[in-house]
Amino acid sequence: MTHAPGWLAAVSLAAGLAAGFGYAPREAVQGNVQRIMYLHVPSVLTAYLAFGLVLLGSIGYLATRRPGWDRLAGAAGEIGVLFTGLTIVSGSIWGRPTWGTWWTWDARLTSTAMLFLIYVGYLLLRSVIDDPDARGRYAAVVGILGAVNIPIVHFSVKWWRALHQPSTILGPGPAPIDPAIEVVLFLNWVAFTLLFAYFLARRIEIARLEET
Amino acid sequence: MPANWSYVIAAYGVAAVALFGYWRYLARRIRALTARQHDAAPHRTAS
Numbered sequence: 001m002t003h004a005p006g007w008l009a010a011v012s013l014a015a016g017l018a019a020g021f022g023y024a025p026r027e028a029v030q031g032n033v034q035r036i037m038y039l040h041v042p043s044v045l046t047a048y049l050a051f052g053l054v055l056l057g058s059i060g061y062l063a064t065r066r067p068g069w070d071r072l073a074g075a076a077g078e079i080g081v082l083f084t085g086l087t088i089v090s091g092s093i094w095g096r097p098t099w100g101t102w103w104t105w106d107a108r109l110t111s112t113a114m115l116f117l118i119y120v121g122y123l124l125l126r127s128v129i130d131d132p133d134a135r136g137r138y139a140a141v142v143g144i145l146g147a148v149n150i151p152i153v154h155f156s157v158k159w160w161r162a163l164h165q166p167s168t169i170l171g172p173g174p175a176p177i178d179p180a181i182e183v184v185l186f187l188n189w190v191a192f193t194l195l196f197a198y199f200l201a202r203r204i205e206i207a208r209l210e211e212t
Numbered sequence: 213m214p215a216n217w218s219y220v221i222a223a224y225g226v227a228a229v230a231l232f233g234y235w236r237y238l239a240r241r242i243r244a245l246t247a248r249q250h251d252a253a254p255h256r257t258a259s
Contacts, residue, residue, distance in 0.1 A: 017224075031216060032215050032216060032220055033219050033220055036220055040223075079234075082234055086230055086231075089223070089227075093223040093226070096219060097216045097219050199235075202239075209242065212249065
């Protein structure tokens, strides 16, 4: 039964991919390159979820000193870095044909790059401390401080003048997009969340095996 | 707006390599750790 969640994630990813290329309409202004959104937006939402769990695990560890909380935080941090990296790369590839540049020091892009670097630092810190309790405590502090950057990333497009478009689906009011696009985006978000859950369970299992 | 399929393929290609690579990394690491634990466990001997 350990492989069932993995297969569920794989099947839902395949369904999301098929919907993104077969069901979702061609966007009127950007054309087919807009289909990168079905990868880019679920990636960043998954990264938010991962770093939210780092925050939860960090607070849980500092409050209880139970190793399970630290395993959760460490595992979620690693997967969050993976999905933040995907967000940055897919956004850069999307930006080239739509903005005419791979990268710009826009508020959203810069704050996302900072988020990525903070959690890379978090993982490096975890890797250099041998004592489990000291590692858990120091990492928890960084995990809590790092989470401050999540709302900065999300609201950066409102707080500063940015090239990046404002939030489409997590903004106030109904999403200003075609319902078919919204459904496909939701399907891909569910698929990414299932994949994240599978990765998280496996990564926590690895941490547990490493400690025994 | 041109089709820009090359950008779409590049984005999905990078994602596929990264996600599948991480999936494989997790599976291999669990197999290695489970095997190590199995080897380290004391073997029963007939007495």
